[in-house]
Amino acid sequence: MTYLNVSEVTLSFGGLNALSDVNMEIEEGFITSIIGPNGAGKTSMLNCISGFYHPTYGQITYQGKNLTHASPHEVSNMGIARAFQNLELFRGLSVLDNLLLARHIKLKYNFLQALIFWGKASKVEAENRKFVEEVIDFMELEPYRKSLVGNLSYGVQKKVEVARALTLEPDLLLLDEPMAGMNLEEKEDIVRFIMDIQKERKVTVVLVEHDLGVVMDISDRIHVLDFGQLIGSGTPQEVSSNPKVIEAYIGNE
Amino acid sequence: MAANRWLATGNFFTTYQEEQRTFITSLDRLIFSLFLIVLFIWPIFFSVSRTYMLVVDNILVAVIAVLGLNLVTGFAGLISIGHAAFMGVGAYTIASFSRILGDSHIIITHFWPLLIFIAGVAGAITGAIVGLPSLRLKHLYLAIATLSFQMIFEWAIKFLTFFNQGQTISVGRVVWFTGEVGRNDHYIFWYYVALVIIVLFGFVVSNLFKTRYGRALVAVRDNDRAADAMGMHPGFTKVYAFALSGFLAGVAGAVHAFLYKGAGIESFTLHHSITYLAMAIVGGLGTLNGSFWGPAAIEILNLQVEKFSEYAGNYLPSAMNLATALRPFTFGLVIVLFLMFEPRGIANWWRIAKSYTKTWPFRY
Numbered sequence: 001m002t003y004l005n006v007s008e009v010t011l012s013f014g015g016l017n018a019l020s021d022v023n024m025e026i027e028e029g030f031i032t033s034i035i036g037p038n039g040a041g042k043t044s045m046l047n048c049i050s051g052f053y054h055p056t057y058g059q060i061t062y063q064g065k066n067l068t069h070a071s072p073h074e075v076s077n078m079g080i081a082r083a084f085q086n087l088e089l090f091r092g093l094s095v096l097d098n099l100l101l102a103r104h105i106k107l108k109y110n111f112l113q114a115l116i117f118w119g120k121a122s123k124v125e126a127e128n129r130k131f132v133e134e135v136i137d138f139m140e141l142e143p144y145r146k147s148l149v150g151n152l153s154y155g156v157q158k159k160v161e162v163a164r165a166l167t168l169e170p171d172l173l174l175l176d177e178p179m180a181g182m183n184l185e186e187k188e189d190i191v192r193f194i195m196d197i198q199k200e201r202k203v204t205v206v207l208v209e210h211d212l213g214v215v216m217d218i219s220d221r222i223h224v225l226d227f228g229q230l231i232g233s234g235t236p237q238e239v240s241s242n243p244k245v246i247e248a249y250i251g252n253e
Numbered sequence: 254m255a256a257n258r259w260l261a262t263g264n265f266f267t268t269y270q271e272e273q274r275t276f277i278t279s280l281d282r283l284i285f286s287l288f289l290i291v292l293f294i295w296p297i298f299f300s301v302s303r304t305y306m307l308v309v310d311n312i313l314v315a316v317i318a319v320l321g322l323n324l325v326t327g328f329a330g331l332i333s334i335g336h337a338a339f340m341g342v343g344a345y346t347i348a349s350f351s352r353i354l355g356d357s358h359i360i361i362t363h364f365w366p367l368l369i370f371i372a373g374v375a376g377a378i379t380g381a382i383v384g385l386p387s388l389r390l391k392h393l394y395l396a397i398a399t400l401s402f403q404m405i406f407e408w409a410i411k412f413l414t415f416f417n418q419g420q421t422i423s424v425g426r427v428v429w430f431t432g433e434v435g436r437n438d439h440y441i442f443w444y445y446v447a448l449v450i451i452v453l454f455g456f457v458v459s460n461l462f463k464t465r466y467g468r469a470l471v472a473v474r475d476n477d478r479a480a481d482a483m484g485m486h487p488g489f490t491k492v493y494a495f496a497l498s499g500f501l502a503g504v505a506g507a508v509h510a511f512l513y514k515g516a517g518i519e520s521f522t523l524h525h526s527i528t529y530l531a532m533a534i535v536g537g538l539g540t541l542n543g544s545f546w547g548p549a550a551i552e553i554l555n556l557q558v559e560k561f562s563e564y565a566g567n568y569l570p571s572a573m574n575l576a577t578a579l580r581p582f583t584f585g586l587v588i589v590l591f592l593m594f595e596p597r598g599i600a601n602w603w604r605i606a607k608s609y610t611k612t613w614p615f616r617y
Contacts (some may be wrong), residue, residue, distance in 0.1 A: 050482065072481040082482055090475035101472050105484035107465045114467075117273075117460035125463060127271040133269075168483065 002061075003028040003204065004049070004172060009058035011044055011228075015175040018044040019055070019228045024173075026124040026206060026221075031198050033207045035217045036225035037248060044206045045225065046174050049206075062172070077105055081170035083161045085208075087178045091150035094112060095141055095160055098149055099132045102167035132167060139163040139193060155186045162190070168199065172204045173197065179211055187211065191218060212249075216240065224248065262613045273463055275456070292448060296441050306440035313447035314509050315548035319532045320454055320541075321501025326530070327538035328467070329494035330474030331387060332396035336529045338406035339499045341521030342379045343372035343506025345410065348422040348516035352415065357425035365427045369450075369507040369555025373479055375495045376503020388488035403523050410518045419518035423511050443512045450504060451545075459541055470494050474539075531588050537598025546599035551584070558583050 004026040011019040019041045026032045029243070034042045048051040049060060051072040059068050069073055076082075081102075090098050107128060113121040127203050136142055139159055144152055149160060162178055179187045191214055209215050215222065216236045223233040224245045232242040239245055257263035258279045266272045276282035301309070322336045333339075347368055353359055361368065386398040411419040426433055434442045461467040469490045472480040477487040487535075510516040528551065536547025562579045595601060 030476065052478075052481075071486075072478075073484045073486050076482055076484040084479070084482075088476050088479040088482070090472060093471065097468065097471075101468050102483050104465050104469060104472075109430050109464070111466055114464035115457045116569055117463060117616075121464055122270060122273055125273060129269040129272075163482075 002026075002208075003063065005059075005061045006045070006049070007059050007061075009045075009055040009060065010160040011041075011053055012056045017228050019048070019225075022225070022228070023060075024223050024230060024233060026204065028204050029198070029202065030220035031194065031205045031207060031218055032221045032223065033209060033219040034223050034225060035209065035215055037214065039227075040225040041228040042060045042225055043176055044228075046176050046206070046208055047080065049075070050080060050174055072238075076168060076170075079169075080174065081165040081168040081172070082174040083165040083178060085180065087154075087157050089149045089157060089160060089164070094146050094147065094148055095136070095144045095163075096132065096146060097226050098160060098164055099135060099167045100128065101127050102164045102181060103132065106169065135163055135167050138196070139166070140189075155182050158182065158186075159190070162193065164201075166201070170203060172205045172206065174208075177210065177230060178207070179209060179214060186212055187214065194218065202223075230244060263360040274371050288490035289452065293445075296444060303440055306444065306549065308552060310440055310444050310447060312514055312552045313444065313451060314505050315399050315452065315529065315532060316545055317447065317450055317505035317508065317551065318502055318529055319548050320451075320458060320508070320544040321498040321505065322529050322533050323536075323538065323540075323544045324458070324470065324501065325494045325498035326533055327540065327543070328462075328474060329470040329490055329491060331384075331494060332392070333334075333399045333498065334396055334523070334526050334530065335383065335399040335401075335403035335406070335497070336502055337499070337521045337523070337525035339376050339380055339502035340506035340509065341385075341410070341516075341518070341523075342408055343376045343503030344510035344516040344521065345422075345506075346375040346503070347424055347507050347510040348416070351424045352417075352422055356423045358523045361425055362428045362433070363554065365511060369504055369511075370424075372507035372510075373500045373504040376506065377500035379504070380499020381492050381496040382383070384492040387491035387495065400407075400523075401402060403526055404495060407522060408612055410521075416518075421515040426514065427511060430522040432535070439514075442514075443508065447508055450508065454501060462541075470474075471539075501600075528584075531584065534588060535598055537600025540600035542603055543598050543600035546603065550599060551587075554583060554587060555580065 002025045006022060006024045006026075009019055010017060010023045021042075022045065034045055036042050036077040044053060048055050049067070051067065051070050051074065054069055059066060061067065062080065063208070065078060067078065067080075090101060093101070095096060107124055109124050113119070136145060138247060139162065141156070141159060141163055144156055144160075149157060152160070158178060158180075161173065165173055165175070178194070179190050182190065194205060194207065195218060198205050207215070207219065219236055221233065222233050222236055222239045224242070226248040231244045231248055232239050234242075255264075260276055260280065264278055268394060276285060296306075318336060318340055321339070322333060325331050325333050345362075351358075354360055382400045383399060387395050390398055410416045416422065426435070426439070428434070429442065454460070462471075469480070469485050472483065472485060472493070473487050473490045479593060480487050480490070486514030506516075506521070513520070532547035532551045534547070535550050536545065558579050591598065
């Protein structure tokens with residue numbers, strides 16, 4: 001049984017095929033990257049997996065469960081978390097509250113206990129806070145704990161976005177261009193975090209990224225999309241020597 | 254460990270459970286308790302005329318209603334223009350009991366706290382049903398859906414003979430341990446009832462926002478796409494917000510019905526819905542204490558305007574209808590001024606005052 005299996009997925013908007021007949025397998029415990037030129041359908045692929053889009057044809061299964069038609073909250077209940085490309089944070093809240101919100105599905109107390117907030121709810125919330133603090137620690141967000149997300153710099157907001165996905169305690173983490181618009185130093189930070197997430201937290205990572213240098217360095221598997229079609233997949237070495245991939249990126253004579 | 258529990262300086266926590274406290278410093282708690290005690294005992298020392306006591310009662314009923322409106326509009330970000338209708342559902346629940354059983358039946362006179370609760374539940378159910386369009390609609394379109402509920406409610410009450418076609422349906426006086434609440438004690442008695450309800454709801458709502466049930470509301474307001482990715486069902490969260498707000502509105506309506514010893518459609522019109530919305534805006538949307546400032550400010554403003562127009566009427570006999578003209582005028586002016594200059598409402602002034610006293614005598 002494959003971990004995440006995307007089979008024959010086609011996604012069309014009217015006459016335009018954003019994805020056509022894409023097959024890919026994502027293996028457990030690896031960092032898998034999806035790359036491709038602009039408009040290749042990378043984010044559409046991620047949206048299909050996380051339930052924001054539903055494929056027109058084809059099927060997506062995760063650990064044997066079919067999530068082709070699952071909505072985003074059902075997908076995240078299955079243990080798949082996602083960080084957005086265009087920051088989708090709760091801007092009016094502090095970093096801490098953003099992360100606490102991501103714990104929504106993990107908190108086990110009922111409405112009445114919440115109203116009284118004595119005993120169980122209070123205890124669960126305290127444990128929950130402890131977990132969130134661990135994530136804050138892990139992502140080195142301590143200085144920003146209480147500041148409003150909307151006031152933070154872009155680089156930090158990107159980090160919060162990743163941290164929030166991580167707070168969901170996922171098995172599979174989908175990162176949509178976590179390094180876009182960052183400087184070299186910030187990129188190195190994020191790369192370090194991604195590798196730590198995979199190694200220390202045993203989370204499978206799917207990465208959509210433009211920076212080929214980073215992708216080639218850290219990925220175990222790479223899938224290349226171009227105009228909605230899968231043109232190559234395999235290890236970084238295989239992909240970088242694939243003539244189709246070279247053609248898509250550099251063009252032919 | 255020598256944490257200073259009295260001032261904000263030097264006050265630190267060693268466990269996460271300590272940080273969940275409602276009052277950060279003991280001074281806060283002391284001031285709050287004193288304030289509560291004052292609220293409970295002042296009617297014993299000052300006898301206020303029935304007219305003014307009614308104004309105070311009106312403020313308290315409005316506080317309960319605006320607390321509910323703030324949950325749905327302030328915290329969950331869903332504009333509701335039908336809040337008076339939800340109150341009406343509560344009031345007419347009481348009125349229906351009175352209609353069926355007679356206005357002084359033992360259930361009404363003795364089991365009125367239960368009736369208030371039932372009215373709240375009725376409000377919550379109606380709220381959930383009216384909130385159903387929020388599964389599909391957003392922003393202004395949803396506001397129009399709530400407006401249509403207001404219209405349907407008014408129409409239904411006016412045309413159904415069971416509800417006396419909008420004419421007042423009387424509700425009898427209630428009985429307390431000391432016997433029937435008479436004419437002289439009536440307003441003071443309901444002052445205490447409303448006060449207890451407000452204190453209860455105030456604590457419950459502030460607790461709610463420490464838990465996932467409260468945070469979910471704020472999540473769908475700020476970004477419902479992200480809320481969806483966090484594992485919440487954004488649609489049901491919105492329906493739940495409407496139900497919560499409907500419960501508080503229903504309770505407010507029930508207290509209103511008992512306070513006025515009857516329910517009539519003239520207290521639950523569109524005009525009232527907009528007034529509650531204005532109270533929420535003036536008090537400060539999305540803040541708990543804004544729900545207390547707003548109603549107080551608007552009701553006191555109303556009172557002052559009435560007084561002024563009465564006074565001015567002595568000198569301007571030709572402008573006999575000054576009061577009717579001046580009230581909507583000042584009301585509109587206040588809303589416009591607040592939206593322009595202080596969109597965060599009076600609650601923001603309170604926040605500034607608090608942060609000033611916290612750092613006093615230092616300026617930073």
